[in-house]
């Protein structure tokens with residue numbers, strides 16, 4: 361291992377503490393960096409130059425099914441600050457290694473709103489654009505202004521505006537081009553005042569438990585945090601990566617045919633089409649609370665696959681594939697995994 365104030369570099373590094381599934385795996389090399397200026401230096405080290413590279417934040421959206429024979433680059437650069445204000449909006453910058461939930465809390469402390477519905481999502485600020493994190497009726501795309509990233513094709517740091525990031529439902533150009541980008545910072549455009557989004561199922565009811573003045577952004581964040589703690593298994597106790605599958609989005613015709621066969625199928629209208637509940641499909645294919653050995657489907661939420669202790673990534677992935685086959689034969693729908701499978 362070599363260590364300086366901004367760099368920790370180790371060989372044969374265990375990854376168990378670098379993934380929220382807590383499955384065992386090893387990386388041939390792991391570099392934890394606190395300064396993006398070191399990226400080109402590390403990638404140029406002769407032993408590392410031609411190896412695969414995996415950029416990692418907190419590892420809460422990855423599944424290691426085997427060892428990683430390459431360099432794991434953990435972005436650990438810190439810092440968050442207000443860059444400036446402009447016609448009612450405030451530009452905030454967070455370095456890639458900042459914890460996402462810490463950032464949400466910090467913006468609320470500055471009396472800024474925009475991130476309240478994304479409270480308690482695990483992970484780092486740098487990973488947030490990868491799948492355009494979303495929850496409780498909000499998505500990062502609503503507030504993202506700029507992504508700063510190291511472009512491995514051109515060996516330089518570039519700035520990408522929101523359009524260039526090509527964000528969609530759990531999608532982005534970074535997800536489509538995983539070998540190109542190392543996100544070094546994000547900039548968000550927030551507001552001191554904005555209408556709060558409280559119409560997502562459960563949020564208004566949770567807010568109704570408090571009395572007094574109209575809810576603030578902090579009240580919404582706290583209500584959503586309470587809902588999430590009740591509904592999702594805590595990765596600190598049971599390994600998981602949140603939702604394992606994306607909710608399928610269907611064109612209206614295909615949805616109509618399916619709805620005729622399954623009238624109880626929940627649906628949400630989105631600009632991209634009819635969004636179905638993958639959790640409902642998994643439950644109704646008979647997988648609710650399923651457990652085999654140390655891997656299973658969370659009894660709290662059918663969309664969450666879990667590692668009860670000694671499960672491996674290969675076992676979780678084998679279970680995921682059985683669920684995919686079963687949903688396909690029951691409903692004719694393909695469930696697409698949300699985490700990155702390695």
Ligand SMILES: Cc1cc2nc3c(=O)[nH]c(=O)nc-3n(C[C@H](O)[C@H](O)[C@H](O)COP(=O)(O)OP(=O)(O)OC[C@H]3O[C@@H](n4cnc5c(N)ncnc54)[C@H](O)[C@@H]3O)c2cc1C
Pocket residue numbers: 380414415416417418419420421422435456481482483484485486487488490491492493494495534538541542543544592593594595600601602603700
């Ligand atoms: C309990 C639980 C609940 C969750 N709830 C939600 C939710 O409500 N909504 C939601 O959208 N997600 C949710 N997730 C998924 C996860 O929290 C997010 O995807 C989060 O953004 C991942 O951050 P991370 O730092 O852990 O990324 P990692 O898991 O480390 O990486 C995820 C992906 O991003 C890439 N990546 C990471 N950092 C960088 C970087 N700096 N530059 C380039 N690429 C990078 C990785 O290569 C990988 O492809 C949940 C996960 C858990 C465990």
